[in-house]
Amino acid sequence: MTYRIFTLALLAGTLYAAVASPAMAQTRNPPQPAAPRATPAPAAPAAAQPAPATQDNAAVKGGEIIARVGDSEVTAEEVRATIQLLEARQQAAMARDPALLSQTVRAILANRLVLKEAAAKKWDQQPAVVTQLARARDTLIVETYLQSVTAVGDSYPSEADVKGVYEANASAFLVPRRFRLAQILVNLAKDADKAAEDTARKKLDDIVRKIKQPGAEFGAIAKASSEDTASAGRDGEIGWVAEPDLRTEIRGQVTGLPKSGITDPIRLEDGWHILKLIDTEASHTRPLADVREALVQRMRAERVEANRRAYVAELLKQTPPVVNEIALSRLLESRSDAKPDAAPSR
Structure with a gap:
C-alpha cells in the first residue's frame, strides 16, 4: 500500500x-x-x-x-x-x-x-x-x-537464479527483425470519386516512371511528390519499424526486398504507398546485461507475492473461515433488487 x-x-x-x-x-x-x-x-x-x-x-x-x-x-x-x-x-x-x-x-x-x-x-x-x-x-x-513478514532478503535472487530465469525465458527478450524504411504516399480515400481516383492514379504512374529511370533518387522524388507530410521532408524516411508492426500488405513485399529495393505500389485505406528498404536489422535476443535490473525487480516482486499468498494461506489453514453462503446469496439478491430499473432502450 x-x-x-x-x-x-x-x-x-x-x-x-x-x-x-x-x-x-x-x-x-x-x-x-x-x-x-x-x-x-x-x-x-x-x-x-x-x-x-x-x-x-x-x-x-x-x-x-x-x-x-x-x-x-x-x-x-x-x-x-x-x-x-x-x-x-x-x-x-x-x-x-x-x-x-x-x-x-x-x-x-x-x-x-x-x-x-x-x-x-x-x-x-x-x-x-x-x-x-x-x-x-x-x-x-x-x-x-504483510510487507514485514513476506519481505525478500537482499541476497535474492542470486546470479545463478537470474541467469536461469533469463535462459528459461529467452523468447521474452527476443527483439524482432526491424526494417528501416522510406516511403512515397499518394493520398486516395477508399470512397473517392472517379475524378479523384483518376488524378491520383495519374500522379502515381508518373512517380513510378520517375523511380524506374536510371540513377533515380528515391529521396528526391519523395521530397518533391510524397503527400506524407511527416516524412517527405526527410527524403521519405519513416525510420525503423519492427516486422510484427508492419501491415500484412506491406510485410509481404518488404520482407522479400534486397537492400535499397523498392516495392510496387501498395493500396491501403489512405492511398498508395511505395516503400524503399534502406536497411535491415536481424532479430536478436537482448543480452542479460541489458535486462538484468528489470529482471531482478520482477523476480523479487514475484517472490514477495508468492510469500504473501503462502503466508495468508497458512493463516487460513490454521483458522478455517466459515461463510454462510445462503445469507451471502440473499445479500447479493437484495442489492440487485435495490438497483433502479434500467432506462428503456431507444
Missing part, C-alpha cells in the same frame, strides 16, 4: 492545482513494477500530512524549519521522510528538477491548511469519515505487517 503525500490536495482538486504544476503531476505516477498490489483504502486526512526529504545534506539538520504556514512548521526531516515515500523514478525526477522539491513543500503546506480547517469543523467526526479512517487504519496495519 503506497501512501501519497498529496492525499488532501487531490481531494481538494482546485487547491492542489494551485500548488502543483503539470510537471509534478507527471512525476507522481510513473509505471509501477509488475508485482500485483492490494488496492489501498481511502486515505485518511491524518495520513495525508507529508514528511520527508531525499538528499542527505549535512548543512540541513533534521529539525531545521524548511517552511511555515500559520502556526504549522515543516522540518527538513519531514520533507525527507515524504520524499522517501515516493517511487524511485519520482525521486530521480526531483533530483533532476529542484523546483519539484519546492512544489512538494508547498503541497505539504496546502495539506496542513486543509487539515486544520477540516479539524476546526470536526470533519473527522463525521460518521462516513470515521468509517473510512478505521478502514484505512486496518488496511495500513495489514499491508505493512
Whole structure:
C-alpha cells in the first residue's frame, strides 16, 4: 500500500492545482513494477500530512524549519521522510528538477491548511469519515505487517537464479527483425470519386516512371511528390519499424526486398504507398546485461507475492473461515433488487 503525500490536495482538486504544476503531476505516477498490489483504502486526512526529504545534506539538520504556514512548521526531516515515500523514478525526477522539491513543500503546506480547517469543523467526526479512517487504519496495519513478514532478503535472487530465469525465458527478450524504411504516399480515400481516383492514379504512374529511370533518387522524388507530410521532408524516411508492426500488405513485399529495393505500389485505406528498404536489422535476443535490473525487480516482486499468498494461506489453514453462503446469496439478491430499473432502450 503506497501512501501519497498529496492525499488532501487531490481531494481538494482546485487547491492542489494551485500548488502543483503539470510537471509534478507527471512525476507522481510513473509505471509501477509488475508485482500485483492490494488496492489501498481511502486515505485518511491524518495520513495525508507529508514528511520527508531525499538528499542527505549535512548543512540541513533534521529539525531545521524548511517552511511555515500559520502556526504549522515543516522540518527538513519531514520533507525527507515524504520524499522517501515516493517511487524511485519520482525521486530521480526531483533530483533532476529542484523546483519539484519546492512544489512538494508547498503541497505539504496546502495539506496542513486543509487539515486544520477540516479539524476546526470536526470533519473527522463525521460518521462516513470515521468509517473510512478505521478502514484505512486496518488496511495500513495489514499491508505493512504483510510487507514485514513476506519481505525478500537482499541476497535474492542470486546470479545463478537470474541467469536461469533469463535462459528459461529467452523468447521474452527476443527483439524482432526491424526494417528501416522510406516511403512515397499518394493520398486516395477508399470512397473517392472517379475524378479523384483518376488524378491520383495519374500522379502515381508518373512517380513510378520517375523511380524506374536510371540513377533515380528515391529521396528526391519523395521530397518533391510524397503527400506524407511527416516524412517527405526527410527524403521519405519513416525510420525503423519492427516486422510484427508492419501491415500484412506491406510485410509481404518488404520482407522479400534486397537492400535499397523498392516495392510496387501498395493500396491501403489512405492511398498508395511505395516503400524503399534502406536497411535491415536481424532479430536478436537482448543480452542479460541489458535486462538484468528489470529482471531482478520482477523476480523479487514475484517472490514477495508468492510469500504473501503462502503466508495468508497458512493463516487460513490454521483458522478455517466459515461463510454462510445462503445469507451471502440473499445479500447479493437484495442489492440487485435495490438497483433502479434500467432506462428503456431507444
